[in-house]
Amino acid sequence: MRLIKFPVFALILSMLAVSLSFAQVVPPSSVEQIENSVQQRAELRANSIFNDYPMRSVGPVVMSGRVTDIAVHPENSRVFYIGFGSGGVFKTTNSGNTFTPIFDHQDGALGVGDMDISSANPDILWIGTGENNSSRSTYAGTGIYKSSDGGETWEFSGLRGSQHIGKIISHPTDENTVWVASMGALYSSNPDRGVFKSTDGGETWNRTLFINDSTGVIDLIIHPTNPDILWATSWERDRKAWNFKEGGIASGLYKSTDGGESWNQITEGLPAGEHVGRMGIDISQSNPDILYAFLDNQFETKTERDASQGLNQTDFLDMSKRNFLRLDDKDLNQYLRSNRFPSEYTAASVKADIEMDKYQPRALADYLGDANAALFNTSIKGLEIYRSEDGGNSWELANSYPLNGVVFTYGYYFGEVRVDPNDPETIYTFGVPFLKSTDGGKTWEQKARNQSVHVDHHALWINPDDSEHILLGNDGGLYESHDGGENFIHHNTIAVGQFYTVNVDMEEPYNIYGGLQDNGTFKGPSTSTGNRARPWTRIGGGDGMHVAPNPENPDIVYVGFQYGNYTRRDLENNENMRITPIHKLGEPRYRYNWNTPVNMSWHNPDIIYFGSQRLNRSFNEGKDWQTISPDLTHDLPNGNVPYSTLTTIAESPLSFDVIWAGSDDGMIHVTTDGGASWNRVSDDLPQRRWISEVHASGYDEATAYVSLNGYRWDEFDTYLYKTTDYGQSWTSVKGNLPNEVANVIIQDPVNPSILYAGLDFGSYVSFDDGKEWHYLTNMPNVASYDMIVHPRDLELVVATHGRSIWVMDVKPLHVVAERLDESITAIKPESIRQSRFWGMQTAQWRERSMPNVELIYFLGNKRSDQDVSIVVRDENGDEVSSIETSGNYGFNTYNWNLVKAETEDGFTFLEKGKYTLEFKTGRNTHEVPFEIR
Incomplete structure (x- = not known):
């Protein structure tokens, strides 16, 4: 533990030590480590005690989430697949009326880079995991996967170290031949990049194009009539937590004329140099001599300054x-x-x-x-469209005027151009807006401008049989047009929101609040169902970040978007007040993280904490601010991304004087006197990792839990720690968790030994303070970003970055935690109100109305298929009904219809009254009460 106020000599030594420390690089995880994590996660899933434990998706679906690819069945356009940046793959067989997830729990990778359906055998679907857009939440994948039955079953097909897949192309007549463009790791260099080819259906792979270990291949196309001719675009980029270099001299275009066995670079007419960014490419199906390229030109543009515009x-x-x-x-x-x-x-x-x-x-x-x-103030050239009329051997700039306001400074996030399969002069490209050209790219028109179509577009399919029919994927989900992009309908029935944060209020029923990637901030009831859009309302814009409802007045909510832009909102009166702290002229400006932490005090809802590189506090709802800390980061040099910023704040629920703060450059500080002095307490923890969460215990003010995150080093180890002495010492609570990045850890409000952790591939529960963890398998294996347990209703609310919000009742966990060594533990079921409609069929075409009571019990013996009997006794102790079933080690659920007996004309149900349910396995029993009101 080290005090902030150093003597001068000690300060010099400390700065030198920090400088030397940050000259070192955190090594990325190896392919072997990734493989081990995949296997360990599979074992935890198979043996989880939560395999039959109920969880519910509460949506929302109104905004959907980031689409990265669309794959349409070549013979039946009613069948298509949607790939999401971090939400998996969904299939429809009815033109988008309904969707089914088909890729959950495949080794833990739900981020999709690209998909391809084999034209030679449309039952074959290839998926390349790991999103290719290189954004802040672009998750690494675990390789290539293949389905031979339209997505019913899957097999791993290799390239475990590829991490981010740019494109997959399958041979038009040979189902065993496939090419893959791999971008490789995002935050580090690695050799698993370039173009890979398989001729045995993905059993083995041969790398046929490799530029260097920091340059991948982002796009790949094939000649429509000659599969020996292919084109590939390489992209050199270097992303760090503090800087993003979006281009490089190795970015370029390559062509193969021998089926991808060898490649030649094409340079004529294309920009070259260190500022060539992401490039996408497409070919005309009706005239294959014509190709188009999307190029993110990072070279600076010179503009004349208009002096009349003022200073x-x-x-x-x-x-x-x-x-x-x-x-x-x-x-x-x-x-x-x-x-x-x-x-x-x-x-x-x-x-x-x-x-x-x-x-x-x-x-x-x-x-x-x-x-x-x-992000928007740019002096670079940005998007340029190039055209070739000789099969891609030479190129010319197509756009007759600068395409300003399309990709701004972040062309890395887009990179697509699409040619109408029936007209080589009609092309589409997109960035923030969606553009169409009908003259070969010379001039452009924005489509979907006056509709509620989301911005930031990533995927487009044009029906080869009807060019007016298109499918468009963007940050808001999937859209469909039948008039060439003039009008769209939104297929927003999939809960794939990318949440950053979550919070709750104390209403009845309680509301859930959360901020989403590029979809603002939403509020909705905890009782909503995952496929209903209407209950959720938007209360903030931009990239929604932290949100804090006032527990005494839920109409007062603090909402914000990226880089510290926060507002106090009065929802009832529709009044807004900007609350972001602003530094004084001449002082160092405040550095705000992309997801700036903003917390409301446990002790007074008028008190707000706001993190920059310092901690700011307001006693009057954000009207005025006091800076109550020095710089709590390493204050490292920034590139073009704010760095050395606070990422997490935790005030002790037990003491107003105890506050914790963590930073993106690996520092944790704590004050025990309300901010008068601060202690640095992270020296004995792994260095340089992003502090993703500090959770102050509600049982002991000296106790806290922290999660550290190596994602921005491509290091996927799990770092979870606990302190009981204000950070003077730390103990790992990783337990048996696989190595995957940790985003959040919290403590249960009823039992201090129960912990919840959100990792990049799912959520976990521990009953013994982190010694052993159990996988929550009835929610998707998606990045769990934030968690909270509702203090009254005792429900765990999980914000996922890819599959919206999931909720789980944790009251049964409190019961089981006290009886883990018992052979059987029954959970008291909720009472039910009797209905005269039970067993009735109001029409021949309707199903019978049947009651349902969810019976949950826990089997403590580590065996499968254990016989269980449930005897129902009335108030006199007489047996009135019985159930025979079976269960496995862990939680089990039985849906009981309250049928006492079946008769010729229907059913006899249990009457009103109080009952005892006797659960029995072997010689062991456990009884719980139950009531029909």
């Missing part, structure tokens, strides 16, 4: 004091107001400060270091 941010970078004081007050005031400087700053006040050397003119430029604005 610009860059004007102040090198401005002298003398020239600043000569500025016209009107021009300076216009600059201050148009850039939303606080009202305290006027031309007169700022000039007075400059005159007194309180700060330099450059401070007026540095003040505007808004990371969110930087």
